[in-house]
Amino acid sequence: MPHLDVTRFRLPTGPRADLALAGFVLVLAGVAEGQRLGSNWDATTSAIVSWLLATAVCAALPLRHRHPVAVGWFTVLGTGVYYLLSTVDGPLVLIPIAALYALAAHGRIQASVAMAAAMVIGVGAGALAGTGDVNGTAVFMLTGWLVAVVALGAMRHGRVAYAEEEARLRATQERLRIARELHDVIGHNMSMIHVQASSALHRMQKDPTQAQEALTAIKQGSRDGLQELRATLGVLRQVDEEAPTAPSPGLSRIDELVSSAARAGLDVRIEQSGAHSPLPAAVGLAAYRIVQESLTNAVKHSDARHVVVRIHHGDRELTLSVQDDGQGATRSGHGDGSGIAGMTERARALGGTLSAEPGSAGGFIVRGQLPFSDHHEPIGGAVDDQDPAGG
Numbered sequence: 001m002p003h004l005d006v007t008r009f010r011l012p013t014g015p016r017a018d019l020a021l022a023g024f025v026l027v028l029a030g031v032a033e034g035q036r037l038g039s040n041w042d043a044t045t046s047a048i049v050s051w052l053l054a055t056a057v058c059a060a061l062p063l064r065h066r067h068p069v070a071v072g073w074f075t076v077l078g079t080g081v082y083y084l085l086s087t088v089d090g091p092l093v094l095i096p097i098a099a100l101y102a103l104a105a106h107g108r109i110q111a112s113v114a115m116a117a118a119m120v121i122g123v124g125a126g127a128l129a130g131t132g133d134v135n136g137t138a139v140f141m142l143t144g145w146l147v148a149v150v151a152l153g154a155m156r157h158g159r160v161a162y163a164e165e166e167a168r169l170r171a172t173q174e175r176l177r178i179a180r181e182l183h184d185v186i187g188h189n190m191s192m193i194h195v196q197a198s199s200a201l202h203r204m205q206k207d208p209t210q211a212q213e214a215l216t217a218i219k220q221g222s223r224d225g226l227q228e229l230r231a232t233l234g235v236l237r238q239v240d241e242e243a244p245t246a247p248s249p250g251l252s253r254i255d256e257l258v259s260s261a262a263r264a265g266l267d268v269r270i271e272q273s274g275a276h277s278p279l280p281a282a283v284g285l286a287a288y289r290i291v292q293e294s295l296t297n298a299v300k301h302s303d304a305r306h307v308v309v310r311i312h313h314g315d316r317e318l319t320l321s322v323q324d325d326g327q328g329a330t331r332s333g334h335g336d337g338s339g340i341a342g343m344t345e346r347a348r349a350l351g352g353t354l355s356a357e358p359g360s361a362g363g364f365i366v367r368g369q370l371p372f373s374d375h376h377e378p379i380g381g382a383v384d385d386q387d388p389a390g391g
Contacts, residue, residue: 165357302326
């Protein structure tokens with residue numbers, strides 16, 4: 001009997017989830033409003049306005065990614081007017097509830113609380129006015145639902161913020177630990193080499209024998225220092241990863257990434273523009289790693305099938321974007337989030353920027369800007385992918 005992998009079943013997220021929810025609610029609202037039509041299917045003015053309101057509220061939900069607060073208020077007020085005009089108890093209230101949860105989950109707690117309060121006040125006013133379908137029990141139940149929705153959204157926001165802060169703290173602690181080790185290794189050996197070199201220069205003419213001993217000590221100390229430096233930087237590599245002996249990868253090897261992605265079932269199209277002049281090694285390496293990580297995420301997290309990689313070579317800046325047609329989920333929530341954080345760190349190290357977010361029409365887009373000067377070899381470029389000792 002074949003094994004069922006439940007981890008491959010994922011709820012839709014992003015714009016696709018909003019469209020699915022809006023379509024589902026609109027169909028149910030249409031069924032409910034159909035009860036108001038007479039035997040001759042004559043629609044009154046109130047029924048037509050109710051239909052238009054339900055359609056507008058449902059159509060507004062997918063726009064919440066660009067205008068979250070405005071869409072939230074529109075769905076709340078539109079739903080309130082709908083229930084004032086309609087004589088049926090349709091499911092349109094699910095739309096503002098979804099908007100409230102999204103606002104709270106993204107940290108807009110005050111806006112979501114204000115909208116929830118407006119909904120409770122509106123329903124309470126209807127109960128006081130003697131509306132037949134609204135009573136104290138309905139107000140109490142709605143209040144409980146809204147409190148629960150806002151609380152769940154706030155908890156979601158808190159968990160995401162805590163995870164991001166914990167990841168940043170771990171990365172900072174690791175950088176500090178490596179910095180201390182490098183300081184100890186390099187500081188000790190460079191100080192020793194400096195003293196021995198000064199001694200050799202001082203004794204070169206007067207006592208060549210002692211000068212030779214000092215040079216021998218410099219040779220031994222530099223060799224020991226390089227060995228310790230290799231061991232210290234080795235913690236940045238995986239346990240089973242060997243020290244690289246080939247040159248650092250760059251955009252000239254991007255075809256290898258395309259071939260690897262094709263073997264994983266991904267169709268990748270490369271679009272390059274601008275002047276194809278040689279890039280600094282650090283910029284080429286960073287661009288290669290960003291494209292590599294983006295393709296890996298597209299395979300692992302988005303279930304994408306097609307990816308477009310656009311690369312523009314400017315005079316002083318390399319811009320690139322990687323867009324897939326996957327689910328568009330926020331990938332910082334996958335694993336420990338080191339993929340996107342690592343790409344961002346590479347871009348910032350070169351003075352550039354990187355953004356990674358769901359696309360407006362679905363999928364996921366990674367955009368990067370990597371500036372470079374006329375000098376094609378920045379200080380400290382590519383030390384993370386090569387052995388500093390050349391070994």
